[in-house]
Amino acid sequence: MESQVGGGPAGPALPNGPLLGTNGATDDSKTNLIVNYLPQNMTQDEFKSLFGSIGDIESCKLVRDKITGQSLGYGFVNYSDPNDADKAINTLNGLKLQTKTIKVSYARPSSASIRDANLYVSGLPKTMSQKEMEQLFSQYGRIITSRILVDQVTGVSRGVGFIRFDKRIEAEEAIKGLNGQKPLGAAEPITVKFANNPSQKTGQALLTHLYQSSARRYAGPLHHQTQRFRPRDPQSSPLSLIARFSPIAIDGMSGLAGVGLSGGAAGAGWCIFVYNLSPEADESVLWQLFGPFGAVTNVKVIRDFTTNKCKGFGFVTMTNYDEAAMAIASLNGYRLGERVLQVSFKTSKQHKA
């Protein structure tokens, strides 16, 4: 649906490495997706597992900070089959994971012209809605995302927000046209400038971020998103956290799978047995149920080979014991539609030493 770069502009695009046209068949605009608003603690393996549940993945990448290894909260998935990409958008877009609602959409062709196109806007009238702000900016180009920040308690606008344009030149034009201007009937002029670069975070900010993103989340599926936790006792946080967020931990599944944990074939973690799923149940329902409790590395719905219907049970693998225990405590007896789930740690009969 997006017009491709070959649309005819004789301008200085495509410096030397065209993304397509090599053999006439490399158009990935229908297989390549971008995924936004991922939970901070999702790993590459979890990311791959989630999107691999839809269909064969050609490649996927969770984008991480080059230095800290921390997830930047978005990633790319390239499916082998365009139909699977379409299916991923239809079934995974809007999926709630922890406190985030993920967004799944086709990736635009990568290009320098779409980078640094994010604007920070302040001084907005408190009454201005996101839609009104978009209307104000839309005259300068195609808006990819917009957001108005609100007070976490009252929900009222803080008068600041973000506008991401498709192209950086559009953002530049918007600054020229709107910075210092008064929107229609507003008492004060707004300030429009490029947003801070995410990589500008100080070490202190990063540390704070680590503490916050690791604070225990609520107990219960899919609902309230309270972020009001106090920083934990410093003594209780450091090592497990650092391990969790280090590059070693992120890529460590391959080499040390199963060590010290009840491992399943799916990899290291705590395997959870989920019983009384409906015949129509699919992987996404397991992600929805367990995702809010913490790091989920794998989900599997057991299906009848011939009918392809769920046989009534499935498995979920979670990385951390306390999150798994919380999920079990909360979801065992949980009513899903007309059914009451039974949830417990998987009892392993194999491999009795």
Add this chain to the structure above:
DNA sequence: TCCTATT
């Protein structure tokens, strides 16, 4: 005065 969308 900053939500985290370009490999």
